[in-house]
Amino acid sequence: MRIPVIVFLALSALASRPSVAGASEYSLVLKDHAYSPSELRIPADTKVRILITNRDATPEEFESTELNRESIVLPGQTVEVFVGPLKAGHYSFFGDFHQDTAQGRLIVE
């Protein structure tokens, strides 16, 4: 009985945050200096909220030069980055501190 109540409270708290309303949410996880998933599909012409979590022991920087986005993600932390509305297409992102492995792309369709 308890858990549904907590979930409901958490959801309503989340829903009441103004910035979250109207922006659907996607997640990226950094582990072993790679993104998972490495391809993220999002709808075109829609603003979305991407949560990036760093599960490595060292800092990373989520970056996309095509999207004009960059954000440091400290170990164990999560940052939110809003993108869009975007035209359909492929937009690459990477981890600036580990560019040889941390590569991914946003597929907007």
Added chain:
Amino acid sequence: MPAVALLVFREVLEAALIISIVGAATRGVPRRGRFIAGGVGLGVLGAMLVAAGAGLIAGFARGAGLNLFNAAVLLAAVGMIGWHVLWMSRHGRQMARDMKALGGAVQTGDSSLRVLLVLVALAVLREGSEVVLFLYGMGAGGIGTASLLAGTCLGVAGGAAMGWALYAGLLHIPMRAFFRITNALLMLLAAGLASTAAGLLLQSDLLPAWGTQLWNTSGWISNGSLPGKMLGVLVGYNASPSGIQIAFYLGTLLLLGVGARLLREPPRPAHAG
């Protein structure tokens, strides 16, 4: 090692380009070297403090703390440049005249130099804190001190060399137009930094976008390329900007342009020459 050198190079380059414009804009001012060096020193110190306190800063504003901090640093830099540009519109002609008359030595108050010291410190702090976090991560990842040190030195040297090249190039501008051009460069620099700050606030959903991807010139010069990055720092080039970024860019140019015109020193009476 190449990865270290490349990242350090890119970050140092951004700060070095800003410093070289400041260097040119203070041409002939006594003790400017000490002020610029002081700014770099303070910036490096600040970068280490910011990197050490990154966890603390990041905790603010639902995890958007670092982002907001960066935007604040950029907007403060815009303020410093604005102050100097307006000051120069008042005193620039006098400076150019003094340089001709006194063979390069310009007597000027320290207040504008102090503002530029803060600007240099902010530029170094912003890029430097990223370098420190990166190097810390690399070190913890077990890359080895020698590799880390060599990469860092190479990156710093490369970035500084590019900054020096720009500075040397700017010194070739004829004295007649010199401060007018460095002032214009500072205004473009400020506009670009304001636009970047708007982008950071937009990324945290704290500003309306006013349209995204208004145009796309990535096929011509992409943001990620070296020319794209350099133009991005120098004149605020952005291959695919949002409306709010353009508004910040043009708004900064307009404010500084109108302000400079209003404050311009009155022409000297003919007999005073």
